[in-house]
Amino acid sequence: MDLAYLRAHPQHLPTFLTHQRIRETPVSGGSVARASRLTLDDGASLFTKTWEPGTPPPGYFEAEAAGLAWLGATDAVPIPEVFAALPSMIAMEWVEPGPATRAAASAFGRSLAELHRFGAPGFGASWPGFIGPLPLDNTVSAGPWGAWFGERRLRPFLRLSVDRGALSAADAALVEQVIKTIEGYAQSEPPARIHGDLWPGNILWAHDGRAWLIDPAAQGGHRETDLATLALFGGAPHLDAIVGAYNEAFPLADGWQQRTPLHQLHLLLVHTAAFGESYRSAVRSAAEAAARL
Known part of the structure; x- marks a missing residue:
């Protein structure tokens, strides 16, 4: 899976992860979500979150994606691009951390x-x-x-x-x-x-x-x-x-x-x-x- 394929078929991401077709590295993600860094075949990195443990409330990740899009529509503040917002997970642009200056x-x-x-x-x-x-x-x-x-x-x-x-x-x-x-x-x-x-x-x-x-x-x-x-x-x-x-x-x-x-x-x-x-x-x-x- 590369970024172009993901954009066209975001619903396939969980299947690729289940069958370990994507390199996944756990990262810090907060008290609710399990967060990972994914590396795609074209070298692109993604930040993903899944609910831990169990299944998220209906609409949970879709609400996060809607909020990011609504804030991002202003072009005022940098907002990560969302590539997939599914009932079970969200995947977005990886942003490399840096210093707070x-x-x-x-x-x-x-x-x-x-x-x-x-x-x-x-x-x-x-x-x-x-x-x-x-x-x-x-x-x-x-x-x-x-x-x-x-x-x-x-x-x-x-x-x-x-x-x-x-x-x-x-x-x-x-x-x-x-x-x-x-x-x-x-x-x-x-x-x-x-x-x-x-x-x-x-x-x-x-x-x-x-x-x-x-x-x-x-x-x-x-x-x-x-x-x-x-x-x-x-x-x-x-x-x-x-x-x-x-x-x-x-x-x-x-x-x-x-x-x-x-x-x-x-x-x-x-x-x-x-x-x-x-x-x-x-x-x-x-x-x-x-x-x-």
């Missing part, structure tokens, strides 16, 4: 601003979504943003977190208070075209000197959400350069720094829902800060 970070900040400025038809997306291993309600809404964010991005993952024992009733009451009062401190803006799951691990710093976006939960959302999640889990390399370049290209509304915990609360609740109570203190800290706005 300040120059790349500044360029990424400007590109992210351009992506956000491109906009979206509404909050949500036109395909069923996923974030990490969990379903994401992408039903498109005209807004306002605060009500949409509270009902579609906070409350569903709050309920899952409580049901799975990751958050207590007191934790839930605190987050519910944020949801009830969100319109009082939400900054209203038109829907931006956002990555939707932009923690630092979803930037791929490449050998070509650019920062690529991977693993999106792409949607129409608030641009501050992407910037807020870049600061989670230790923060992206050269975050000051990213934000500085972004703010020069597409100035942020006054008070955006104070609203960061509100925007982070969504992804933190996803983590308690998916991975358990080890993220409980982070949820509480974000909710307490958001409630003080």
